[in-house]
Amino acid sequence: xxxxxxxxxxxxxxxxxxxxxxxxxxxxxxxxxxxxxxxxxxxxxxxxxxxxxxxxxxxxxxxxxxxxxxxxxxxxxxxxxxxxxxxxxxxxxxxxxxxxxxxxxxxxxxxxxxxxxxxxxxxxxxxxxxxxxxxxxxxxxxxxxxxxxxxxxxxxxxxxxxxxxxxxxxxxxxxxxxxxxxxxxxxxxxxxxxxxxxxxxxxxxxxxxxxxxxxxxxxxxxxxxxxxxxxxxxxxxxxxxxxxxxxxxxxxxxxxxxxxxxxxxxxxxxxxxxxxxxxxxxxxxxxxxxxxxxxxxxxxxxxxxxxxxxxxxxxxxxxxxxxxxxxxxxxxxxxxxxxxxxxxxxxxxxxxxxxxxxxxxxxxxxxxxxxxxxxxxxxxxxxxxxxxxxxxxxxxxxxxxxxxxxxxxxxxxxxxxxxxxxxxxxxxxxxxxxxxxxxxxxxxxxxxxxxxxxxxxxxxxxxxxxxxxxxxxxxxxxxxxxxxxxxxxxxxxxxxxxxxxxxxxxxxxxxxxxxxxxxxxxxxxxxxxxxxxxxxxxxxxxxxxxxxxxxxxxxxxxxxxxxxxxxxxxxxxxxxxxxxxxxxxxxxxxxxxxxxxxxxxxxxxxxxxxxxxxxxxxxxxxxxxxxxxxxxxxxxxxxxxxxxxxxxxxxxxxxxxxxxxxxxxxxxxxxxxxxxxxxxxxxxxxxxxxxxxxxxxxxxxxxxxxxxxxxxxxxxxxxxxxxxxxxxxxxxxxxxxxxxxxxxxxxxxxxxxxxxxxxxxxxxxxxxxxxxxxxxxxxxxxxxxxxxxxxxxxxxxxxx
Numbered sequence: 136x137x138x139x140x141x142x143x144x145x146x147x148x149x150x151x152x153x154x155x156x157x158x159x160x161x162x163x164x165x166x167x168x169x170x171x172x173x174x175x176x177x178x179x180x181x182x183x184x185x186x187x188x189x190x191x192x193x194x195x196x197x198x199x200x201x202x203x204x205x206x207x208x209x210x211x212x213x214x215x216x217x218x219x220x221x222x223x224x225x226x227x228x229x230x231x232x233x234x235x236x237x238x239x240x241x242x243x244x245x246x247x248x249x250x251x252x253x254x255x256x257x258x259x260x261x262x263x264x265x266x267x268x269x270x271x272x273x274x275x276x277x278x279x280x281x282x283x284x285x286x287x288x289x290x291x292x293x294x295x296x297x298x299x300x301x302x303x304x305x306x307x308x309x310x311x312x313x314x315x316x317x318x319x320x321x322x323x324x325x326x327x328x329x330x331x332x333x334x335x336x337x338x339x340x341x342x343x344x345x346x347x348x349x350x351x352x353x354x355x356x357x358x359x360x361x362x363x364x365x366x367x368x369x370x371x372x373x374x375x376x377x378x379x380x381x382x383x384x385x386x387x388x389x390x391x392x393x394x395x396x397x398x399x400x401x402x403x404x405x406x407x408x409x410x411x412x413x414x415x416x417x418x419x420x421x422x423x424x425x426x427x428x429x430x431x432x433x434x435x436x437x438x439x440x441x442x443x444x445x446x447x448x449x450x451x452x453x454x455x456x457x458x459x460x461x462x463x464x465x466x467x468x469x470x471x472x473x474x475x476x477x478x479x480x481x482x483x484x485x486x487x488x489x490x491x492x493x494x495x496x497x498x499x500x501x502x503x504x505x506x507x508x509x510x511x512x513x514x515x516x517x518x519x520x521x522x523x524x525x526x527x528x529x530x531x532x533x534x535x536x537x538x539x540x541x542x543x544x545x546x547x548x549x550x551x552x553x554x555x556x557x558x559x560x561x562x563x564x565x566x567x568x569x570x571x572x573x574x575x576x577x578x579x580x581x582x583x584x585x586x587x588x589x590x591x592x593x594x595x596x597x598x599x600x601x602x603x604x605x606x607x608x609x610x611x612x613x614x615x616x617x618x619x620x621x622x623x624x625x626x627x628x629x630x631x632x633x634x635x636x637x638x639x640x641x642x643x644x645x646x647x648x649x650x651x652x653x654x655x656x657x658x659x660x661x662x663x664x665x666x667x668x669x670x671x672x673x674x675x676x677x678x679x680x681x682x683x684x685x686x687x688x689x690x691x692x693x694x695x696x697x698x699x700x701x702x703x704x705x706x707x708x709x710x711x712x713x714x715x716x717x718x719x720x721x722x723x724x725x726x727x728x729x730x731x732x733x734x735x736x737x738x739x740x741x742x743x744x745x746x747x748x749x750x751x752x753x754x755x756x757x758x759x760x761x762x763x764x765x766x767x768x769x770x771x772x773x774x775x776x777x778x779x780x781x782x783x784x785x786x787x788x789x790x791x792x793x794x795x796x797x798x799x800x801x802x803x804x805x806x807x808x809x810x811x812x813x814x815x816x817x818x819x820x821x822x823x824x825x826x827x828x829x830x831x832x833x834x835x836x837x838x839x840x841x842x843x844x845x846x847x848x849x850x851x852x853x854x855x856x857x858x859x860x861x862x863x864x865x866x867x868x869x870x871x872x873x874x875x876x877x878x879x880x881x882x883x884x885x886x887x888x889x890x891x892x893x894x895x896x897x898x899x900x901x902x903x904x905x906x907x908x909x910x911x912x913x914x915x916x917x918x919x920x921x922x923x924x925x926x927x928x929x930x931x932x933x934x935x
Contacts, residue, residue, distance in 0.1 A: 140259070141181040143225050149256055151228045156249040164249025171449050173254040174317035175358050177351070178262040181226075183255055185262075185319075186358065187219040187247040188453060219247040261320040263350050317449040318357040321422055322350055336418045337362060357419065360454035366418050367455065373402050374411050378420055378447075379457045383657070384679045386447040393445050395709070399678040412445075422446055459660040462671035464748035466739050479739040484752045486734045486764075489561070490591040490600060491790040492553065496561045497571050497583040499550035499810045500543065505579045508543040527703055532626040532696065533636055535613050535644075539563060550810040556618055557732060564603055567610060588802060588815075592795040597763050604733060604758045608652065613643040615651060615725060616684075619698075624720055628696035638695050642687075650684045654725055658751070659759045666739065666750045669726070673719050674711070682708045684718045733758060778844040779814075780851040787814040800840050803832045819855070824862060834863045875900060876910040878918075893921045 153161040167173065167187055176185040223244075224232040231244065239245035255262065322330060330349050331341055337356050344352065356362050367375065380400055381388065388396065397408045415421040423445060447455075469476035500508070539562040547558050565571040570590070574582045584590070590599050620626045629637040657676065661667055676683075685708055688694035698717040699705045706713035723746045730736045735755045739748040753764035778797055779787045786805060788797050790813070798815060804827040805817035828834065838859060845852035878895075880886045883905050889895045898914030910918070922929055 140178075141225075143181055143227060144178075144183075144255065144259075146228060147225060147252065147256060148228075149253065152249055152252045152256070154229055155231060155244050155252070156246065157243045160243060160246040161249050163246040164251075165253050167246065167250035168253035168257065171317065173250050174319055174450055175354050176251070176254060176258075176262045176317075176319050177265055178255075179265040182222065182224045183251055183262065184220075184222045185251045185254065187221060187250050188450070189217045189219070221245075221247050221251045223248050223251055225252075258320070261317070261323060263319060263323060263347065263354065265347060265351070316422070316424075316446070318419070318451070319354045321419065321448050322353050322357075332417060333419050337366060357448070358450050363420075363451055363454040367420065370414070374414060376400065377402055377411055378415060378455070380679065381421075381445075382447060382452055382455050382457045383459065385653070386452045388445050390444045395681065396678070399681070419448065420451055422448060459657060460675065461661060461665070462668040464666040464668040464739065466666055466748065470741065470747060477742060479741060479747050482731065482738040482740060484731055484734040484737050484754065486752070486754045487596055487600065487792045489564075489732050489734065490596060491792065492551065492557075493561050493565055493570070494588060494591045495551050495790050495810050495813065495815070496547045496558065497565050497587055498807060498815060499547045500562075500571060500581045501583045501807065501809065503546060503581050505573050505581050508546060508581065509540050528630055529627040530630045530634070530636065532613075532617055532620050532628055532643075535617055537563065537566075537612055538614060538617070539566070551813060556621065556728060559614070560729060560732060563612075563614065564607065567606060568603060588795075588798055592790070592792055592798060594795070596792055597757060600733075600754075601757060601761065607729075608655065609648075611641065611644040611648050613647040615721065615729070616643060616647045618724055618728065619717075619720055622720065622724065624717065625699045625701070626696065627699055629693075642695065646684070646687055649686075650721070651725065653680060653683050654722060655759075658726075658730070661751055663751045663753070663755060666748045668748055669723070669746045673715065673722055676722060677711055677714050677718070681714055681718075684708070684721055735759075778840070780845075780849070780855050781811060781816075782851055784818070784851065784855055785811065786817040786819065786855075787811055788817070789813075790815050797840065800836055803827050803830075804834065804837050819859065821862075828866065834859070834866075838863065872900075872909060874912055876912050876915045878908045878910050880906045882906065892925060893918055 149165075152164070155161075156164060167189070172187050172189060173185050174188060176183070178184075218236070220236045222234045226232065231248075233239075233244045233248045235245050235247050237245050237247055322333070325333070327346050327349075330346065330353060334341055334349060334353055337353070339349075339352055339356060341349070367378065370378070377397060377400075380396055381393070384392075384396060394408060397403060397411075402408075402411075412421055412423075416423060466479055466481060469478050471477060539559055543562060544555050544558045547553075547562065548555065551558070553561075562571070570584050570587050572582055572584070574580045589595075616626065631637050654676070657679070661672075682689055685694070685697070688697065697705045700713070700716060706717045708714050708718055726736050726749050727738060727740075727746055731738055733754070735752055735758055736749045737752050738746060741747055751759075756762045756764045777789055777794070778801075781787055785808060786801055788794055788801065801817050804824055805819045806823045808816045808818045810816060824834070838856070841852065841856045841859065845856050880889065886906060886908075894914075895908075895910075895918065898910045898918060900909040900911060902908055919929070919931075
């Protein structure tokens, strides 16, 4: 009866976990469980135990580059991993005892414990059942507490204390991954003879071990990265290369994809694939699964992954550190041959330039009518390429729904001369972050958040940039795929009888999002500051993911969309020349476009604009690893603050991060009037000055700022400064009253009679003279009625 599951565990539901952990921690724990982060799961009565593993991305400086003649990566050191050992004793549906190495002492359980409970609710079969000890009566056994505490202390002693400045301040780059089975789930489905065979590979003594104890020992051994690396190090070189390539490709593949990977890396010359798979499968480095196999229902798959047959167990994949081989590129050496050789043109990424251009784009659109700028041409008007059907019944890829309208881009381009592709990218980020929104009024206009300048140029620039980058990475859109059609790549899709794209809702968006994340997962492993030959890097990506852009379409007998060289001639991504025309162009655009605009990649271009090489800029450490970079002083001091005054008296400030103190000071006293000459434009008006003074701002700061940048030769600056000085000096001497009425009497005696006979005192705002008063406008009619009842009709002067 030791295997009987307690009733409290049988009746545990996800709603109970939300009550135990709270909504936020329960959601986080659910994500951990869905992502396959829970492993080494065991059950002993009502007590659940396991390990929640959260891998962290290595900084590029810590990665070891291994060059191979075959351009295949080797397995190297392990990446830093955070292990949280959790023991949960479920007492009732609303009560439990938890011990976790995260050290949580709050009333609610931690997300790691929530992840373990979610894992039990959804994958109870993955828990290895252990016999219950008769003397174990405490909710959480002392031995478990001691084990967890000792393991935590041991891990602390072995882990060096990290530098506080080098520790990630933000979450590392989220990379899309497919949830696969852990070691405990894998070995739980093996027979006794298979378990003993795997145990011999890891030098585990078999005599005296029953199947439950053998399972526990094997799970603990495979959970140790050192043991896995020792077994991997004993493999032959072709086997290590196949394992490394499989891990870089995601660690989950079908039979056809695995054979293609084997052939593209030219490993078929070094042995037979079947022999390698048998050797790797015997060490549990590769696991075979199919729909006929009892293990298959344990793997979380979506529609695009119905034919997955091979995977690397979760703990094994995390124990491996596979380096990404790159081919260096020397930008100081001319490329080409003979007299046509020339040096490449370098385009260095400007840090935080994207934030400044986003602010300029937002100010250029501020106050514009949304109806006119967001109006799109009709599909039947012939202005869209999708209105023209080809002979095969296909049409060009239509623009995505979230893409800014052409009129909006033209308006921004008139004030900010940038490429249309960049402006579409910048305006899309503004709308995605709600920095640019529609004003709710009788006439809908586009408005910018009042604190947009502080967000994009202020001291919190790293936080805003990282948050915008993370949101862009998760954005479900096919904007990058559509830009290929703008660049001349023929992206076609099937059409309905009504001349509409025959695409499932969200199909292109999801495929583009997955392709973007797969490429960024590889770029994360490129060393910082090293020029990488793009042609070699593209070929390596082709060997790993030849169909990363059209993977789902290969599952259909008739694809919904495709890339073609000419009408009726689709490109085949499995062939390198065709791949370079389609997926290769996509990869080049991603590096030359968005990543360069983010400030992540420096570019080396040929004379005709082709990408020759790239390197990761210092800002990549912030966006990829979450570590703020140490920007060189010469880059910061290169852009000196500046302030000029136009002929019309507008204050112009270059939109740069270093100019934020100037912008903050001027915005307190002036109102924004758009963009002039790629600079922020402000205008000092009596209304803006009055509002600033009423808020308590000192005008001396603005006077000192203008005096600092005004010289005797600058006529407009001097005039603005003198005018502002006069206004400030005369402030308080003249008062302007609006929406009031004026009462004047012939002498003081008449005024006394009015005070005695009417409610004049209640309607008086201010006494300007004994015979002259300022009255409330709404109180004039009351005074007139009171005077008319006494037979007095005053002389009334109407406005205008």
